[in-house]
Amino acid sequence: RMCLSAWLHLQGGFPVRSVDMQRATDNITIRQGDTAIIRCYVDDKVSKVAWLNRSNIIFAGQDKWSLDPRVDLVTKGQLEYSLRIQKVDVYDEGSYTCSIQTKQQPKTSQVYLIVQVPANIYKVSEDITVNEGSNVTLSCLANGRPDPAITWRLLNPSAEPLDGEEYLDIIGIMRNQAGRYECKASNDVATPDVKYVNVVVSYPPTIKKTQSSETPVGRMGTLQCEATAVPTPEFEWYRDEKRLSNAQGINIQILGSTTILMIANVTEEDYGNYTCVASNRQGVQNASLFLYRPGTGRDINGSACVSQSLWLLLACFACLFFKC
Template identity: 25%
Template sequence: MLRGLLVLIILVGCSCETEEKLSEFSSHPTTVKARENNTVLLPCYLNTLSNDAAYAIAVRWYKDNDLIADSSNESVAVPERHVLWENGSLEITVVQPSDTGEYTCEIERPEPWGPIRQKHAIEVLHSPSVDPYPPTGFLQVRLGEEVRMSCKGTGVPYPIITWHYQGEEMQLLDHRELLKFTASDRRLAGTYECAAANGVGEPARAAIELKITYPPEVTTTRAWMHTAPGHRAHIECKVAADPLATVTWLKGEVQVPIDSRVLALVDGDKHTLLIRNVQRSDFGIYTCRAVNDLGQGEQHIQLSGVPNPGVFKKTEEKNQNAKSSYTLIWEVDSYTPIIEYNLWFRPYMPRSGANRPNWTKLTIPTEYSSGPVYSKSYTIKGLKEKTIYEALLVSRNRYGWSKPSPILRFATAGADLNEDMVTTVQVNVQDNIIPLEVMSSAIRKEISLCTLTILLLKFLI
């Protein structure tokens, strides 16, 4: 009797195992990626030997745990565009982004078997969108403050964010939504554009205009202006500022009186002090001063009657064959007649730590000329053969001595002088070599008012 009971239990156990196998799904869990307006069919098939529909008591579908269809309960309204077929499959037509989610098929079976479930998912692919911050598309910070702007992308699949500045792609280390940096330079202002792309449709774009406020920055193309009594002078500066700055012209620390002879003109960011019929009392140092709520900036410009620095001109080919002489030609711009020139020359020695040769000064008188361009040639004799020299020039009119000319390098026959050496070079502050005794008291006073660091005069050994 006991043996028979044991067999019965085993048989029952085998029967249950067989039925469990027969109850498995023939469909497989899947994730469907579909474009908008397509049709999606989610399967829910039992693997039965007879494929008898009565084998299932009921089929239910859930979306994200919410019941949306029940074959055994007619009171559960199937959503619009959804169809529950007799075989248990769920069809969704004209799919929309809102249909994205997780779908669970549940089949209720007769006793002794319980319900069985299978999960699917739908991802409705749709083109990206982007939400910028600030949402107004405008951001204002002060110079030196932190900049924070972002673009939040949405779409399926999730979009990749790229950034452009003034139309050029920014080479960032990653595809970040947040841009954070310091407004260390006012030139960082401008249009920043983010683009969200996911391969579906066109990328979504948003623009953010960054404005950086800053104190005035004042520049000038000419910090020294030559003129003469009776002429007209234009003293100019450019002012960059945000917010806009108030510009004032000063001579020394006194505001320049504006009248019919002296006019203050404005053209965009360019500010001009126009002086008609210049008088000698107009000579001096002028300040273009700009002020806004964030600070001030200024630029000094000197108006002087002394000549412009001389310019050496290219000489004839025969100079290259002279063994012990060289002819120099120069021009000087001056509204007032040139009285004399000082020509300085010495053997050229590259900077190598060795002592440099002394300069030789030649005082050269002038001939009558109507100006304002004064030309002169002079032949230096007694030079060493096969030697490279350097020369510079200063000129004097009734108002004093000019600034030094750029240095010219030249050579006597046989010296190896390359093209770089032939061209003139500007005098550095350390190379300003005009001794004080060649300067009139008038020019000394003018220089002291301007800045001694620009025309620091000393002997070079």
């Protein structure tokens, strides 16, 4: 300030006017990268004027003291002595002073420049694969000015917000919690920053559907087995203890989570029980299916209708015996 005071007393007159004090005392909020214009208006009672940032002189009259190429003056006639800063950054934040010299005494007017920075996610969890039932923590770290709010969603049909900020804890994750997780950081300065984490939940096979076959001799018999699992299960077919493979008369197809066993030109020896085995690194499950001749009393899912009929017959005898 001593340097400025000396300059104000020694420099020749610069045709300026008194400061619009009310306008100059406002804070200015600006986004990083934009251009800031800090206004200062004067009248003809002013003889000298300067701009300072903290204690550093930026301009003294029309003389530029700052070496920053982003900074210049905006002067429209003799009424305006405004400071322009292009490509504003966080280190530009602070107090700026428009200092004037009148015939009576020096006057100053301060403006505080506030620099806001859009939210930016600088670190997020990588895509992961976990076992069902394990605990999972996803992280999403962001910065910005003001500090951003961080929210999480699982992008399923409901996509409801989840309870988490920088860290999202999932205790005992289940298969229905697998999917794409969205982390959003926002501070209302610009469009929110968004990142995604894909979570795969591994679980053992569950055979959810089987299809036995009622096939006459000489026709093609088809057995079908469907399982859910992550990773996708591998399938094997067995007849008694013997593993089946593609050979003469037998064709095994695997279509994703479904396997089909086709037996061409069924013979009497082909009738009986078959086992479908689904496995992955998480576990194994098997199911029994039946290839049977028409009229033997088995339903399409392999259960014994003969047994059901026997139970009905016993129930009838019991009813007669007890006179129900």
